[in-house]
Amino acid sequence: MIFPQIEINLKKIKENAEKILDLCHKGGIESVFLVSKVLAGDKKIINEIAGLGFTHLADSRIENLKIYSDINLPKVLLRLPMISEIKAVIEYADLSLNSEIEVIRLLNSEAKQQNKVHDIILMFDLGDLREGIFYLDNYLDTVEEILNMNNLRLVGIGTNLTCYGGIIPTYENLSQLTKIKNTIEEKFSVKLSLLSGGNSSTLHLLPKLPPGINNLRIGEALFLGRETAYGKILSEMHADCFVLNAELIEVKTKPSYPIGLMGMDSFGNTPEIIDQGLMRRGILAIGKQDVALDDLTPLNEDVEIIGGSSDHLLVNLKKEYAVGETISFALNYPALLRLMTSSYVKKKYIE
Ligand SMILES: *Cc1c(COP(=O)(O)O)cnc(C)c1O
Numbered sequence: 418m419i420f421p422q423i424e425i426n427l428k429k430i431k432e433n434a435e436k437i438l439d440l441c442h443k444g445g446i447e448s449v450f451l452v453s454k455v456l457a458g459d460k461k462i463i464n465e466i467a468g469l470g471f472t473h474l475a476d477s478r479i480e481n482l483k484i485y486s487d488i489n490l491p492k493v494l495l496r497l498p499m500i501s502e503i504k505a506v507i508e509y510a511d512l513s514l515n516s517e518i519e520v521i522r523l524l525n526s527e528a529k530q531q532n533k534v535h536d537i538i539l540m541f542d543l544g545d546l547r548e549g550i551f552y553l554d555n556y557l558d559t560v561e562e563i564l565n566m567n568n569l570r571l572v573g574i575g576t577n578l579t580c581y582g583g584i585i586p587t588y589e590n591l592s593q594l595t596k597i598k599n600t601i602e603e604k605f606s607v608k609l610s611l612l613s614g615g616n617s618s619t620l621h622l623l624p625k626l627p628p629g630i631n632n633l634r635i636g637e638a639l640f641l642g643r644e645t646a647y648g649k650i651l652s653e654m655h656a657d658c659f660v661l662n663a664e665l666i667e668v669k670t671k672p673s674y675p676i677g678l679m680g681m682d683s684f685g686n687t688p689e690i691i692d693q694g695l696m697r698r699g700i701l702a703i704g705k706q707d708v709a710l711d712d713l714t715p716l717n718e719d720v721e722i723i724g725g726s727s728d729h730l731l732v733n734l735k736k737e738y739a740v741g742e743t744i745s746f747a748l749n750y751p752a753l754l755r756l757m758t759s760s761y762v763k764k765k766y767i768e
Pocket residue numbers: 452454477495496514577615616617618634635636637638645
């Protein structure tokens with residue numbers, strides 16, 4: 418067995434995926450995008466769940482969509498395309514989320530070049546202040562120009578909340594999106610097939626969403642079992658699909674307060690350490706290069722995180738552990754993201 422190791426329970430992930438699809442379908446969401454970005458391109462997990470009923474596979478990085486090329490779902494680029502990656506976007510994504518007309522023009526000409534028709538969802542910012550055309554700004558000229566492009570199809574509009582500003586999706590703010598859709602459809606006599614009402618933070622509203630919202634883009638809820646407006650674990654979902662196991666490389670009794678003139682720690686911060694007398698201290702072989710230590714929660718009772726550096730995690734051991742033993746941690750979203758991205762962390766799949 419090799420450590421540090423992230424233990425991945427495929428069965429629990431699959432059960433979560435089935436639950437989410439069921440919850441969405443019963444709430445009138447016909448199309449659910451499987452958002453894979455927290456997995457950093459892990460194909461084994463995607464293979465396990467891609468066929469359960471998701472309509473699209475969505476990721477924020479083209480590199481990951483490329484890895485998933487042979488998976489039989491349309492691919493969505495979630496993050497607004499960089500101008501420098503337009504060629505790859507047309508090559509590896511069937512659909513992209515967009516908000517900048519210059520970029521959309523370039524997508525159209527590249528799609529023509531590659532003899533393709535590329536789908537886009539036009540994003541609207543309803544107040545969270547991440548991506549999208551601000552909902553009070555004029556958008557009709559942009560929409561008209563897109564509708565006249567030969568190699569792009571405007572398949573829908575969408576919004577993203579609870580990402581920068583922490584704004585919670587409500588019936589009221591999401592109704593703005595329905596209103597924009599209706600305006601576009603009436604003004605241009607078109608039909609937009611997707612009205613994309615957000616991410617895992619919209620789940621708490623189900624089944625009562627504003628009329629017409631028929632798509633959600635779901636990542637965190639699948640893998641961590643929780644909605645993200647209030648952080649609640651969803652009923653009958655697994656929050657423990659992923660567990661980190663790290664190995665003890667030193668166990669010694671030492672003072673808890675450093676000795677000598679105190680300057681900065683290895684990351685340039687001044688340590689704030691409380692003197693608790695002698696302490697049984699363990700060092701685990703994992704560090705801030707792989708995960709922010711605050712994002713971990715020990716699963717072993719009698720273990721408390723006291724700090725760490727690039728490659729070391731220090732713990733207070735309230736019961737006896739031996740060098741070579743492992744300690745397990747529960748993960749939040751940023752922990753999962755960084756651990757999956759770290760090439761130093763090995764993966765162990767549980768079927
Ligand atoms: C990450 C992301 C999602 C999925 O968010 P979760 O909270 O993980 O469900 C949806 N849409 C966009 C644009 C994203 O960037």
